[in-house]
Amino acid sequence: MSATSHPQNRALRWSTLATALLLAGCASVSPDGLRGDVQAALQGRTAGADGALLPSPDPAAQQAADAAINGWLAQPLTEEAAVRTALLRNPGLQARLARLGVQDAERVQALTLPNPVLALGRLTNPHEREIERSIGFGLIELVTLPWRSRWQGSLREQDTLAAAADAARLANDARRAWLRAVAAQELLTTQERMHEAAEVGAELARRMARVGHWSRLQQAREQAVLADARTRLAQARLAAANAREALALTLGLWGAGAEAIVLPGRLADLPAAPVPAEGLEQRALRERLDVRAARLGLDRVADQQGFARVGPLFGEIGIGYQRNTTTGRTGAAAGHAEVQRGWALELPLPLWDAGGASGARASALVRENAALLQQTALQARAEVRMRWRGYRTAWELAQAQEQQVVPLRRLIRDETLLRYNGMLASVWELLAEARQSTQAVAEAIEARRDFWLAETDLQFALAVGSPGSAATVAAAPSTASPSSSSSAATAGAGH
Amino acid sequence: MQRRHFFSGAATAVAALSTASVGRAALAGLPEAAAPAGTATQVPPAPPTGRPFHPVVTLNGWSLPWRMNGGVKEFHLVAEPVVREFAPGFSVNLWGYNGQSPGPTIEVVEGDRVRIFVTNRLPEHTSVHWHGQRLPNGMDGVSGLTQPAIPAGKTFVYEFTARRPGTFMYHPHADEMVQMAMGLMGLWITHPRLDARGRHPQIATADRDIAFLLGAFAVEPGSRTPRVNEMTDFNIWSWNSRVFPGIDPLVARRGDRVRLRIGNLTMTNHPIHVHGHEFEVTGTDGGTVPPSARWPEVTTDIAVGQMRQIEFIADEPGDWAVHCHKSHHTMGAMGHDVPTMIGVDHRGLVGRIQKIVPDYMAMGERGMADMGAMEMPLPENTHPMMSGTGPFGPLEMGGMFSVLKVREGLARGDWRDPGAYAHPPGTVAREWQGPAEGLPPAAAPESTAPPATPAAPARATVRKPHGAHH
Numbered sequence: 001m002s003a004t005s006h007p008q009n010r011a012l013r014w015s016t017l018a019t020a021l022l023l024a025g026c027a028s029v030s031p032d033g034l035r036g037d038v039q040a041a042l043q044g045r046t047a048g049a050d051g052a053l054l055p056s057p058d059p060a061a062q063q064a065a066d067a068a069i070n071g072w073l074a075q076p077l078t079e080e081a082a083v084r085t086a087l088l089r090n091p092g093l094q095a096r097l098a099r100l101g102v103q104d105a106e107r108v109q110a111l112t113l114p115n116p117v118l119a120l121g122r123l124t125n126p127h128e129r130e131i132e133r134s135i136g137f138g139l140i141e142l143v144t145l146p147w148r149s150r151w152q153g154s155l156r157e158q159d160t161l162a163a164a165a166d167a168a169r170l171a172n173d174a175r176r177a178w179l180r181a182v183a184a185q186e187l188l189t190t191q192e193r194m195h196e197a198a199e200v201g202a203e204l205a206r207r208m209a210r211v212g213h214w215s216r217l218q219q220a221r222e223q224a225v226l227a228d229a230r231t232r233l234a235q236a237r238l239a240a241a242n243a244r245e246a247l248a249l250t251l252g253l254w255g256a257g258a259e260a261i262v263l264p265g266r267l268a269d270l271p272a273a274p275v276p277a278e279g280l281e282q283r284a285l286r287e288r289l290d291v292r293a294a295r296l297g298l299d300r301v302a303d304q305q306g307f308a309r310v311g312p313l314f315g316e317i318g319i320g321y322q323r324n325t326t327t328g329r330t331g332a333a334a335g336h337a338e339v340q341r342g343w344a345l346e347l348p349l350p351l352w353d354a355g356g357a358s359g360a361r362a363s364a365l366v367r368e369n370a371a372l373l374q375q376t377a378l379q380a381r382a383e384v385r386m387r388w389r390g391y392r393t394a395w396e397l398a399q400a401q402e403q404q405v406v407p408l409r410r411l412i413r414d415e416t417l418l419r420y421n422g423m424l425a426s427v428w429e430l431l432a433e434a435r436q437s438t439q440a441v442a443e444a445i446e447a448r449r450d451f452w453l454a455e456t457d458l459q460f461a462l463a464v465g466s467p468g469s470a471a472t473v474a475a476a477p478s479t480a481s482p483s484s485s486s487s488a489a490t491a492g493a494g495h
Numbered sequence: 496m497q498r499r500h501f502f503s504g505a506a507t508a509v510a511a512l513s514t515a516s517v518g519r520a521a522l523a524g525l526p527e528a529a530a531p532a533g534t535a536t537q538v539p540p541a542p543p544t545g546r547p548f549h550p551v552v553t554l555n556g557w558s559l560p561w562r563m564n565g566g567v568k569e570f571h572l573v574a575e576p577v578v579r580e581f582a583p584g585f586s587v588n589l590w591g592y593n594g595q596s597p598g599p600t601i602e603v604v605e606g607d608r609v610r611i612f613v614t615n616r617l618p619e620h621t622s623v624h625w626h627g628q629r630l631p632n633g634m635d636g637v638s639g640l641t642q643p644a645i646p647a648g649k650t651f652v653y654e655f656t657a658r659r660p661g662t663f664m665y666h667p668h669a670d671e672m673v674q675m676a677m678g679l680m681g682l683w684i685t686h687p688r689l690d691a692r693g694r695h696p697q698i699a700t701a702d703r704d705i706a707f708l709l710g711a712f713a714v715e716p717g718s719r720t721p722r723v724n725e726m727t728d729f730n731i732w733s734w735n736s737r738v739f740p741g742i743d744p745l746v747a748r749r750g751d752r753v754r755l756r757i758g759n760l761t762m763t764n765h766p767i768h769v770h771g772h773e774f775e776v777t778g779t780d781g782g783t784v785p786p787s788a789r790w791p792e793v794t795t796d797i798a799v800g801q802m803r804q805i806e807f808i809a810d811e812p813g814d815w816a817v818h819c820h821k822s823h824h825t826m827g828a829m830g831h832d833v834p835t836m837i838g839v840d841h842r843g844l845v846g847r848i849q850k851i852v853p854d855y856m857a858m859g860e861r862g863m864a865d866m867g868a869m870e871m872p873l874p875e876n877t878h879p880m881m882s883g884t885g886p887f888g889p890l891e892m893g894g895m896f897s898v899l900k901v902r903e904g905l906a907r908g909d910w911r912d913p914g915a916y917a918h919p920p921g922t923v924a925r926e927w928q929g930p931a932e933g934l935p936p937a938a939a940p941e942s943t944a945p946p947a948t949p950a951a952p953a954r955a956t957v958r959k960p961h962g963a964h965h
Contacts, residue, residue: 197851200844213835415717417854421871423863423880424716424830427848427855434851 029108033057033101034160041164041289045463047175047456049083054167055094065089073257076264079178082251086174089252093170100163107152113141117320129327136320147303154300158293165289168464170250175456177247182263183449184236184243190442191229191236194435198222198229201431222428229435267448270402274395277388283462284384290465291380294373301369305362383466387458394454398447401440409433409440525612525650526562526571530594534580536743538910539602546604547693548686549700551756552910554707554745554897555737556682559599567608567654570601572623574667574679575616581733582741585878587712588720589678589736590617596736597708598681601665603657605688610654613645617674620644623653624668625683627780627802630655638669645669660687660698661782662756662802664708676713676723678736680760682706697783701754701806702907703747707734709797709819709895711761716828717874726762728831731878732824732894739825739896740883744912745817747809748905755817758802765824768794769807769899771815778804794820809901814885814916819895827878827893836860864891886915 030037039054046052056062065088072081087093114137121132205222208214248258285291324340416433419425457467531537537557539550544563551558561568577591592598603609615621622644624636634655638644645651663683667674684706687695694700710733713725721731734742747753758780759765775789780802797803818825836859848855858865866881873879883890890896902913927934 193851196847200847200851204839204841204844207839208834208836211838213837213839218834413852415874417852418872418874418877419716419830420855421858422716422828422830422873422877423833423858423866424828424874424877426830426833427836428834430852430855431848438851 029105030101033097034104034156034163035097037157037160038097038100038164038167041161042167042171044287045164045168045171045289046087047083047168047171047459049080049087049171052084052087052171054097055088069257073253073260073262076262077178078264079175079268082178082247083171083174085251085253086170087167090170090174090250091252093167096163096166100159103159104156107156111145111149111152113145114138119320124329127328127330129329131325131327132322133324134320134322151300151304154296154303158296161289161293161296165293165465168289168460172456172460172464172467174247174250176453177243177250179267179449179452179456181240181243181247182267183445184240185263186266186445187442188233188236188240190438190445191233193438194442195226195229195233197431197435197438198226201428202226204427225432267445267452270395270398270448270451274392277385277392280384280388280462281381284380285377287463288376288380288461288465289463290376291373294369294376298366298369298373301362301365305359305366379466380461383461384458387454387461387467391451391454391458394447394451398444398451401444401447406437406440406444409437413437525614526564526569527560528571528573528593528614529560529599531557531599534595534737534741536910538908542602545607546688548602548604548689549704550602551600551682551684551704551706553600553682553735554705555735555741555743556595556597556707557599558602559593564610567610568603569610569612571612571614572598572665572681573614573616574621574623576618577678579678579736580741581731581736581738582878585738585741585876586719587678587714587731587736590674591678591736592681596678596680597710598665598679600682600684600706602684602686604686605657605660607657607685608654609657610652612650612652614650615645615647618647620646620669621667621674621679622651622669623665625653625655626664626666626800627661628655628663628683629658636665636668657685659782660685660695661778661780662706662758662804663780664758664760664802666760673723675760676721676725678710678712678721680708680710682708682756682758684756697785699752699754699777699806702751703745703753703809704756705745705754706756707758709734709757709759709761709765710736711763714828716877719876729762730828732761732819732826734895734897738827738878738894739892740890742897743910745897745899746905746910746913747899747901748907748909749810749812749901749903751809751901752806753809753899754804754806756802756804757797759797759799762799763821764796764798765895766794766796766820767803767805767817767895768820769805769815769817771811771813771899771901772807772809774805774807776803777806809899812901812903812916813918815899815901817897817899818892823894825892825894825896827880827882829880833859837862864889866891 035054035056042052042054044050053061053065055065069085069088072078072085077085116135116137119132119134119136121130123130123132202222202225205214205219209216209219244261244263245258248254248261251258251261253261320343322340322342326338326340328334328336328338413430413433413436416425416430420427420430460467534555536552536555538552539558542548542550545561545568559570559572561570563569572592573594574590574592575594577589577594577596578586579589579591579596580586589596601609601611611623613621613623620638622636622638622642625634633641634653635641636653642651661684663685664680665683666680687698689695710731711729712731712733713722713729714720714731715722716730731738737743745753745755754777755767755769755774757767770793773791773793774795775791776784776795777789778784792805795803795805823829839860841857841860845855845857848857856869856871858869863881866879878893881889881891881893883892883896900913900916902916905913
């Protein structure tokens, strides 16, 4: 970096500066706060609501979303509409996406070149006055800009994946809340039916006792049945109301919007056959966001490791241009000014730190990230196997309940009716069997709900991350701006 | 009905049954194991061989043919699983003899030498006890005590002389409780030796000699096999394993001497009641009752393990009920735990129950007679508690019930159902059409009892179901 005014050198100098400026210009804040990237990463991960949109700060898009939600609420709310509404309306997701914008801006801030330093000095002695003017900047910032910008892109991608995983988790939660709310409402109707049967039995028992056919004991037994049915009915009412409330909360609806929710009468039928386990683990390794994020982290620290060998050596290289003016104050030299011009280079001597610690740190970071990737992959595979087992068993249980238990209970009820017809059984036995058969229906509803919940979690485990754990994809650590003074800008990931 | 003819030596193949097969060689020398045709009463012809007698008519049953072998009457009983139709639409898996429960009636004459081959086609061993007979101790049929039991698949032979005339039974005395609960039993009639004029000093000649065994079974509604371990809560009360309206009528020409021979192999007593006539008990399984010891009755109680022989002159034309006087015994399957619903107001509840059970109908609010009138669907193979229809409507009966049909001028051997009785004008109870003032006062005793809770006003309780099954 000589300061000759050789034309070739001059050209080199300008091109270097231009490149630096260009690179600095590249690191601009994403205009949509990375929403487009999140949307892309969300593809196929919105709990079955394909192409569900994220909220937009754009007023026109907001109006379109409002209209769409009003349309969905005007009819019985489908599972898909619930997921779409949640993605558009849930304030937690909006906060999360805003946070992503904040992270992006912070990263861009970190990439921006530090401003040059202007140093002015005025020194006097009895003979002369010296004015020193120097402008200097950290050369390392400029030289490492391409690397750092590449790493920052990787960090940005990691953050985007984390936000997409949170959006996918919300979609999953919305689907689960919808399943629970619909099932709870279905279960309430079965409890109402059982309560009705108990009420009729108790009323008839009261009339039996009134005309002297029954003792207080016999009547009390039927009253106890009714009391029990009342308790269950109250619990079912509470469960249905709370499941509905939880759904509205997940969807981000309140007031009139929440009131407007009309739930469909029943959950979807079971599929004819459960999906086989073949190929699911490979799919999870291909698609899961947490695996992708772990791979990104490893790639980045591996890339940084190369830099780490030289970073500490040149971590504090500074370059500056100096122009010093010396003005005589006395004697013949009075008023005579002498100007010095030149480049100054600050270079640390690697006497104490020849980069050894830094290199060790970097290679440990690589090992750490490789192990983390392996752990994430193993976890993904095990989770898919466990979730598939749960899904498969839930299907078998729900299928058995629907195909065997409920028909059996109905047969028992119908046979009891035949016995009642023949005066071989009493109306109370008939009502008790009717309650039992409704109970079997209630258990079938629960089994069907549990199947769909298991199916939802399986899909999540295949494409997103761990169902049921709070943070699916660890966001990249927010990177402080690499200081121009201390250790090199080897801001590693994953600590 | 056709009397089976069979000839010695030509043993026709018998229908092999599932359990233990009996080798053809073992059967080659035996009399044919005859089998009945259907469940109708089969009137036997006069005896083709041996001493003459007046055969009995086994209600909904038949008499076992025999062959004479050197002056010995040889019979062949085969104990085997059977399916018995108790009434149309109601059949039960039983154990019987020669294809039927009860087994065929064995008819011999006082002094006959009798040889009975018993082939066991049951899954377990058995024996035959000749209830009430005088015989050598080793022929008494008590397994373990007087003989080894007859193993499955084996044929045993019993031989004795029928020493006294009367009405008897035969039944197992090996695993007796189970085998009787499954219907293994039969009648045995030893006819008196008649003098040259065809008479007997103490035993009258009956024009209509009818025999049946009382049976009780516990058949869960909707099932086909008795619960053999039941001791008290029976629901099927049968005569010769038939229940009303599956029991044939007792047909008599006006003026006929009718003899009923009834044996009780149930777990409880049965007071058998005949309408329209008085009768005398002329004999038991213990023998003939001397005429001086008889007294008139319209009901006689037949205790467990007893037989009663009653006689009367059927001189009142009409359709007269004959039945066990325990009213539960004239019912089909019923629920003994079903509570009384009489007078229980169902208003406002029927529709609610039908919402839960669409085909529900309110029953019993006025009594149980609805049951006789309504033909509600029942569990399969279940005999209704009340059934049967006569010229004036539902009889509301089942179980141990039949009708003695006395008519003018029937032919001697004519056992066909003569149909409903044509009542002379003015001899049937009818609704009073005159003014109420014409009635005598319906006095009531002075009472200090508080008035009972007024029951709900009588209303129609039968509501037809609407709404489909689902």
